[in-house]
Amino acid sequence: MTGTFAESGADLRLDRITKSFPGHTAVDSLDLTVPAGSFFALLGPSGCGKTTTLRLVAGLDEPTSGTITIGGQDVTDTKAYQRPVNTVFQNYALFPHMSVLENVAFGLKRRRIPDPVRKATEALRLVELEDSASKRPAQLSGGMQQRVALARAIVNRPALLLLDEPLGALDLKLRHQMQFELKSIQAEVGLTFLHVTHDQEEAMTMADTVAVMNGGRIEQMGAPQELYELPRTAFVANFLGQSNLLEGDVRGTDGELLVVATAAGTLSVPTARAVATTGRVVVGVRPEKLKIRTAEPAPEAGRNILGPGRVVDVSFSGVSTQYLVDVPGAGRVSVFAQNSKGGPRLATGTEVWLTWGVDHGFGLQAHPASDATVTDQGEPRLASEPATVGAVA
The missing domain is CATH 2.40.50.140 (Nucleic acid-binding proteins)
Structure with missing residues (x-):
């Protein structure tokens, strides 16, 4: 694909990242490398540390120790708004009073990026919502709203796109449909996706590589088929x-x-x-x-x-x-x-x-x-x- 979305994503490296709270260590000396342009999933039950890891990468929390590198640049002490990262949340976080096009173009206009409307239109075309540009979010289905949120994140051309349980609010049939659409969009735009989820099927359907987390550490990491066919621990065997x-x-x-x-x-x-x-x-x-x-x-x-x-x-x-x-x-x-x-x-x-x-x-x-x-x-x-x-x- 040429044009706005031709740029590929950057790799992500976590080196001995630890996040401790009083009486609890959420992430425990975590080492992780996410290759540039890959679709990578952090999978695990509630409380395993996956969401905390995502928040650390996004800059919403500060690590107790360790370093975070994106595209070779140390961003450990960089503010969230200064990082080449965008996040798609489960609740979409769309502005209800704005049109779909205005929602997607909002960030571009705020940063005074040239041609915000053209770039927002191109992003909507990518997620097959160009015909809904003038509608308000409330006029769209849950799956369509999720695609708007994805377009709004992609249009900023982040080096890394974080997906925080993005399909959790959708019904089963729509969730399955969106799994394939997300994978297709990721392959087309070439960005690095870091997907956090507790849904085993979701992770295995979309991700190139899955890291199963347990107790703040990675229990096992590999291709979905490898983890399923040859688990290395009982936890992985029963969670997947x-x-x-x-x-x-x-x-x-x-x-x-x-x-x-x-x-x-x-x-x-x-x-x-x-x-x-x-x-x-x-x-x-x-x-x-x-x-x-x-x-x-x-x-x-x-x-x-x-x-x-x-x-x-x-x-x-x-x-x-x-x-x-x-x-x-x-x-x-x-x-x-x-x-x-x-x-x-x-x-x-x-x-x-x-x-x-x-x-x-x-x-x-x-x-x-x-x-x-x-x-x-x-x-x-x-x-x-x-x-x-x-x-x-």
Whole structure:
């Protein structure tokens, strides 16, 4: 794209950033690099430090220690209005008495930038709202207002655009639509986007790189598929979707497989997919990787078997049916069966066995149960809760 939005974004570096409040450290010696022109997501539950990190980058808060660099320039002590940064908030923060065009051009006029109307019109064209230029914000849908807020931020050509839970106020269908639109706009304008969210699907749909935060630190960082398929901690395994986790002791190796004895039986996991390979470990598998069977399967190389167990709950969600299966020694195991063939669902009380290919599992370091797992919303889950936690052997 040529013209106003041809300039690319700048990289962001946080070096040992700490933000402490009385009795609480919100961000703890954080090191982070966001490459120029990337779509980067900070993901985590409430209280993990992600919003505080965004406020530090924006200049709305001052770090207790550490340095913040944007495009090679140290901005740690620079005021918010002097930083090459713009922020898009969840509540849009549009001026209700101004037209859409006036909202987008406001910052340009205030800074006496030449041709504010032309540049604002170009920004509205980018977000496909040029025809709504004369309308007031109240005349627009939530998604359209969010695009106006995005145009207002982009028109200032910031080196870095911060997105603070920008889609949180939208309904589910519109949120999905805006996820793809945001990603498309970011790719077209080439700016650096730093997106803060607690929504796992939102982060994985849009971001090139996701950093999962927990307790003021980055728990794991990488491409969305990498984090989902190969989590390195139980927190990441349970915050990004759901995981079945079964704890046990390593009994040795079988070729390239780690053999683990659990209370539910002996399981295998590729050594290359295990963080820990000795002592006490956790074998994990995603619910959609499991197959549910009503007849006992024969032992087969490369396949793990759990059971027999009993179906204790059935939930239909359209695309899939979720089964909770009570397996002795494993607790309640979650299975997602895709509804691709139709037919009757299994009833509660049905005796079943669960199988999965060993290559679909992963191995984690064992920790106390109270520290190892989180709910889908990122809150701590007690070891006694059924959900997707395997019993300790």
